[in-house]
Amino acid sequence: MRKTATLADIAASVGVTPMTVSRVVNESGYVHADTRQKVLRVMQEMNYRRNGLARGLKRQRTETIGLVVGDVANPFAAEVIRGVREVLTARGYTMFVCVSDQSVKEEAEAFESLADHRVDGMIVATRASRKGNAHLMTLLDANLPVVALGRDFNHPHTDFVSADHFKGGCDATEHLIELGHRRIGFIGIKQSYGAGLKRFQGYLETLRKHGIKVNEDIIVGRRKGTDQAPGYSTEEIGYEGMKYLLGLRKPPSAVFARNDFTALGAISAIKQIGRRVPQDVAIVGFDDVPLASHTSPPLTTVFQPTHEQGRIAAEFLLRRIEAVQNLPRAERVLPCKLIIRESTVSGTEST
Amino acid sequence: MRKTATLADIAASVGVTPMTVSRVVNESGYVHADTRQKVLRVMQEMNYRRNGLARGLKRQRTETIGLVVGDVANPFAAEVIRGVREVLTARGYTMFVCVSDQSVKEEAEAFESLADHRVDGMIVATRASRKGNAHLMTLLDANLPVVALGRDFNHPHTDFVSADHFKGGCDATEHLIELGHRRIGFIGIKQSYGAGLKRFQGYLETLRKHGIKVNEDIIVGRRKGTDQAPGYSTEEIGYEGMKYLLGLRKPPSAVFARNDFTALGAISAIKQIGRRVPQDVAIVGFDDVPLASHTSPPLTTVFQPTHEQGRIAAEFLLRRIEAVQNLPRAERVLPCKLIIRESTVSGTEST
DNA sequence: TATAGATATGTTACCGTTATCATATTGAGC
DNA sequence: GCTCAATATGATAACGGTAACATATCTATA
Numbered sequence A, B: 001m002r003k004t005a006t007l008a009d010i011a012a013s014v015g016v017t018p019m020t021v022s023r024v025v026n027e028s029g030y031v032h033a034d035t036r037q038k039v040l041r042v043m044q045e046m047n048y049r050r051n052g053l054a055r056g057l058k059r060q061r062t063e064t065i066g067l068v069v070g071d072v073a074n075p076f077a078a079e080v081i082r083g084v085r086e087v088l089t090a091r092g093y094t095m096f097v098c099v100s101d102q103s104v105k106e107e108a109e110a111f112e113s114l115a116d117h118r119v120d121g122m123i124v125a126t127r128a129s130r131k132g133n134a135h136l137m138t139l140l141d142a143n144l145p146v147v148a149l150g151r152d153f154n155h156p157h158t159d160f161v162s163a164d165h166f167k168g169g170c171d172a173t174e175h176l177i178e179l180g181h182r183r184i185g186f187i188g189i190k191q192s193y194g195a196g197l198k199r200f201q202g203y204l205e206t207l208r209k210h211g212i213k214v215n216e217d218i219i220v221g222r223r224k225g226t227d228q229a230p231g232y233s234t235e236e237i238g239y240e241g242m243k244y245l246l247g248l249r250k251p252p253s254a255v256f257a258r259n260d261f262t263a264l265g266a267i268s269a270i271k272q273i274g275r276r277v278p279q280d281v282a283i284v285g286f287d288d289v290p291l292a293s294h295t296s297p298p299l300t301t302v303f304q305p306t307h308e309q310g311r312i313a314a315e316f317l318l319r320r321i322e323a324v325q326n327l328p329r330a331e332r333v334l335p336c337k338l339i340i341r342e343s344t345v346s347g348t349e350s351t
Numbered sequence C: 001t002a003t004a005g006a007t008a009t010g011t012t013a014c015c016g017t018t019a020t021c022a023t024a025t026t027g028a029g030c
Numbered sequence D: 001g002c003t004c005a006a007t008a009t010g011a012t013a014a015c016g017g018t019a020a021c022a023t024a025t026c027t028a029t030a
Helices: A007-014 A018-026 A033-045 A052-059 A075-090 A104-116 A130-141 A165-178 A192-196 A198-209 A231-246 A260-272 A290-294 A306-322 B007-014 B018-026 B033-045 B052-059 B075-090 B104-116 B130-141 B165-178 B192-196 B198-209 B231-246 B260-272 B290-294 B306-322
Strands: A064-069 A094-099 A121-125 A146-149 A158-163 A184-187 A254-257 A282-284 A301-303 A331-334 A337-339 B064-069 B094-099 B121-125 B146-149 B158-163 B184-187 B254-257 B282-284 B301-303 B331-334 B337-339
Touching (some): A007 A018, A007 A033, A018 A033, A052 B052, A052 B104, A064 A075, A064 A104, A075 A121, A075 B094, A094 A104, A094 B075, A104 A121, A104 B094, A121 A306, A130 A146, A146 A306, A165 A184, A165 A198, A165 A254, A165 A282, A165 A301, A165 A337, A184 A231, A231 A260, A231 B290, A254 A260, A260 A282, A260 A290, A260 B290, A290 B231, A290 B260, A306 A331, B007 B018, B007 B033, B018 B033, B064 B075, B075 B094, B075 B121, B094 B104, B104 B121, B104 B130, B121 B306, B130 B146, B146 B306, B158 B306, B165 B184, B165 B254, B165 B282, B165 B337, B184 B231, B231 B254, B231 B260, B254 B260, B260 B282, B306 B331
Parallel strands (some): A064 A094, A146 A158, A184 A254, B064 B121, B121 B146, B146 B158, B158 B331, B184 B254
Antiparallel strands (some): A301 A337, B301 B337
């Protein structure tokens, strides 16, 4: 294996010191035009590529940030990634994405890897967990700038960006109640695990507000207690969950699903036994994925500004990275928006 | 900002040399049990974290690989990522994902970043392009191990993994022809751009084989010639494309869509004007995303072993990284499988 | 008890880059 | 021609870690 050329190799070939070559590479300091030309030519010839490790080691920053997401198969993650990247590349930073597959262990490994490789900062968009939070703390102890996106993490030196999932959950539930529903199910999380899921809390709170007793029988979660299921199998959860609900003596007349894919799975189950959406069961999703307007019936759902969250998280992070001293915690909670389509309100031609 | 502790700091505190601490950290060589304990304690106290830059610089490898994908919003990319990661973590490697958003420019930047940061190898799963390939060549010149996944890249020292998209395209088209369709449209790529899309070539080839003249009027691509649309907007392309086809004097009786989301968009357009799938128009997708069995009607599509492709790509890459000398090109093309559901064959209760 | 091997630690140098300071050279203005 | 600043380049020393070799102690066995 041929080794890659170094500054020293270039320098030797041109007849200058590595420092001069470094100046050419970084376009810093004074270099004579002729020298620059010669150096550039040789660099080309020798296929020079700078060594980011050495550079990072010396400069004590890598102009690199890490983004940790739990799962990558949904438009939510994709849009977050795009938003973050837009801001970062514009500022000359590179983003490395690590995927935890919703596993706390993998998440920890992602943290370690990114910290080891000395990213300048990190955006964490995985699901919150006790262990994950503990791990994050050790990073913060090492003064690594961190921004939490869409997950709780309360720390005086960590910024926080999220959509208002609680309010979104309220709005979705409120919408169903306004339509006259009283028996409203929830699919996607079990009662006991629901503490961290703001959408679910909004659902509970709104029911209570309207004097509707929360009925645990019509709240269904993942099968078999696995909390590890990758997000993109949520249509499965929606399908199974809805089948269960439809099998009850008194099925709910409306269901709020934790996200759009879960909602689509639920719709599939309803149609399969010949019932109609929304006439027999009304469905509300969450996220407003691009597909939601192209399903049958088109899905009533709660839009969240995903791309914007990514952008803001990136801006928070860069501000923190470039700050001379520790900044106080910044928070930003963006509003969601209920999008009413035909899975709750019978339209002109829902099939 | 407090600096993070270094080996030297630990060493000074314990009263040994950095080398001894290094031995403890790496669990290599001989260290007295007592010394090890002391070192470990101080490491804990000082919150030591090893510097991957320095380590990588000295050892000339980072145990890190880069995965470049074009878009992350579809289950395909997600499964590839999972497959790759499974194999890599088991072997102690870390994976960093870069997303190009289907942009050649961003792709080039991803290559640069990863190469700069001295990943030990790279898996490239973006769409092929002349410029992208040229860029890849410069990496190979620097002896960076590369595996191409699902994209053409012919190079004597680059491995190749893919599903048999061509055969899959043939099977899908064959299926429609067997059902009696002669007027079969394609949505997702324009004729002229189609050269690189094997699925499309399979479609063309199969039509020809059956003596069906290729009709450019019923082959529709992206709107406005943008080739930059992120993958997850493909339902939009399917919807718009189908609307266009339905507006023709003689619409096709069947459509092969470049992927499942495109197919779902097409179905949405058909239903919107009150036509039925498959009775009025039959639809075949590609990929077999989890959602495909939960749509109405459930989608006939071509399954590709995505996860497996990721695993194999990772194995190829590791083999190449750990080889003493340049290995010859390895290739692996995995079979696809036609999954017949109700979007082509009227089932018991398709709505 | 001499001696070889295992155990335990230290020394040195270098990975490739750049910050910092030092030294030449050039040119402009007087 | 002198002076000061701008221009151009070099020398040196890290950044944090580890490979390679050297040295010292301990232990078991002939």
